[in-house]
Amino acid sequence: MRLHRNLVFAVIDTLDSIFNKEAYADKEISKTLKRDERWGSRDRSFIAETTYDIVRWKRLYSEIADINKHYSRTNLFRLFTVWATLRGIEIPAWKQFEDTPTRKIKGKFDELSKIRKYRESIPDWLDELGEEQLGSDVWEKELAALNQQAPVILRVNTLQTNKAKLQLELEKEGIDTLFIDGFPDALQLSNRANVFATKCFEKGWFEVQDASSQKVSKYLSPKAGMRVVDTCAGAGGKTLHLSAITENKGQLIALDIFPQKLKELKRRAKRAGAHNIETRLIDSTKVIKKLHESADAVLIDAPCTGLGVLRRNPDAKWKLKPSFIEEITNKQQDLLRDYSKIVKKGGTLVYATCSILPIENEKQVEAFLASEDGADFQLAKEEKVLVSETGHDGFYMAKLLKK
Numbered sequence: 001m002r003l004h005r006n007l008v009f010a011v012i013d014t015l016d017s018i019f020n021k022e023a024y025a026d027k028e029i030s031k032t033l034k035r036d037e038r039w040g041s042r043d044r045s046f047i048a049e050t051t052y053d054i055v056r057w058k059r060l061y062s063e064i065a066d067i068n069k070h071y072s073r074t075n076l077f078r079l080f081t082v083w084a085t086l087r088g089i090e091i092p093a094w095k096q097f098e099d100t101p102t103r104k105i106k107g108k109f110d111e112l113s114k115i116r117k118y119r120e121s122i123p124d125w126l127d128e129l130g131e132e133q134l135g136s137d138v139w140e141k142e143l144a145a146l147n148q149q150a151p152v153i154l155r156v157n158t159l160q161t162n163k164a165k166l167q168l169e170l171e172k173e174g175i176d177t178l179f180i181d182g183f184p185d186a187l188q189l190s191n192r193a194n195v196f197a198t199k200c201f202e203k204g205w206f207e208v209q210d211a212s213s214q215k216v217s218k219y220l221s222p223k224a225g226m227r228v229v230d231t232c233a234g235a236g237g238k239t240l241h242l243s244a245i246t247e248n249k250g251q252l253i254a255l256d257i258f259p260q261k262l263k264e265l266k267r268r269a270k271r272a273g274a275h276n277i278e279t280r281l282i283d284s285t286k287v288i289k290k291l292h293e294s295a296d297a298v299l300i301d302a303p304c305t306g307l308g309v310l311r312r313n314p315d316a317k318w319k320l321k322p323s324f325i326e327e328i329t330n331k332q333q334d335l336l337r338d339y340s341k342i343v344k345k346g347g348t349l350v351y352a353t354c355s356i357l358p359i360e361n362e363k364q365v366e367a368f369l370a371s372e373d374g375a376d377f378q379l380a381k382e383e384k385v386l387v388s389e390t391g392h393d394g395f396y397m398a399k400l401l402k403k
């Protein structure tokens with residue numbers, strides 16, 4: 001493989017923003033990809049995948065390259081050298097690579113690979129937390145699985161089309177897909193492709209949504225005509241699925257504390273032809289009080305560490321801080337207490353996260369059920385999805401019924 005100067009520079013610029021300016025990897029990569037219209041699909045995937053790889057292996061590569069914290073451009077080129085050398089790619093004779101020795105890289109890689117925190121490229125505190133929460137066997141398998149590239153999975157929008165038709169139309173647009181056993185609305189891409197540039201996407205025939213995430217709305221068992229409240233709706237991944245399951249009938253209320261997310265949800269709902277969604281911004285406690293005891297089904301897709309989706313957002317490993325764990329677990333308990341009040345008698349509550357840590361999941365549900373606010377609820381079922389066991393994103397969901 002020959003390295004092209006403008007593509008390597010695009011990777012370095014993107015890493016600079018992610019490591020030094022707190023930018024989110026997915027957003028920064030999308031921004032970079034808009035920089036040059038002449039880049040073809042191979043160029044684009046080189047930029048995206050190389051950047052993700054270097055973000056994913058930041059600790060391991062930094063240790064190999066002797067980089068101590070400061071990610072100057074010179075050091076970013078050193079990281080790049082490690083990435084390329086480990087893949088057998090020849091380093092070009094550019095001045096940016098002048099003082100980056102390639103000699104010891106393989107030997108250091110073999111040496112460091114014996115130690116988990118380097119091999120899996122994870123901060124000490126997070127490695128300790130994961131081991132304490134899951135036990136070393138499960139954590140070790142999970143860490144390795146979370147460092148793989150995730151497949152791209154679509155959810156067919158059954159308001160507009162069906163899976164066989166979508167598969168055929170995508171094939172005509174040059175994109176091959178596969179069915180996934182046990183996931184009736186899912187199609188997995190055979191090879192990575194920019195699905196957002198397809199006519200099928202423009203027509204609202206699908207959303208990009210991992211298989212585990214596709215389980216969550218179904219867990220709520222929503223029926224056409226029900227009143228359903230999605231309390232942490234964000235840009236609407238689950239809300240749009242709920243709309244498809246309820247066949248556009250009944251009322252879906254989508255809540256969030258960020259207006260821009262709800263604006264994006266509305267835009268997506270329009271494209272999807274989802275008409276039974278009403279968005280409401282939570283800008284005071286009154287918004288929730290008004291909904292007390294009013295819904296047949298309530299979803300709390302809670303904010304979390306996102307440790308189950310590290311394959312897709314590897315930069316979260318470096319952005320998460322120990323203090324956030326306490327903050328987020330307190331918030332999750334508050335949300336369970338406050339939003340469970342929206343469920344009416346005989347109704348259903350689903351609590352879900354894209355984390356694999358018991359403190360964010362089963363421990364939260366246990367604490368809620370043991371509290372005064374949880375006294376009217378009982379656990380109907382719960383499920384934890386591990387990446388190492390399923391190949392799908394790490395998720396947790398619990399279904400509670402109100403007496």
Ligand SMILES: C[S@@+](CC[C@H](N)C(=O)[O-])C[C@H]1O[C@@H](n2cnc3c(N)ncnc32)[C@H](O)[C@@H]1O
Pocket residue numbers: 231232233234235236237238239255256257258261282301302303304
């Ligand atoms: C895991 S994300 C939700 C993802 C979304 N349900 C989806 O499927 O695309 C959690 C969401 O909770 C929102 N959030 C944070 N604090 C909240 C609160 N106090 N009340 C409601 N939503 C909140 C965040 O803005 C974020 O959009």
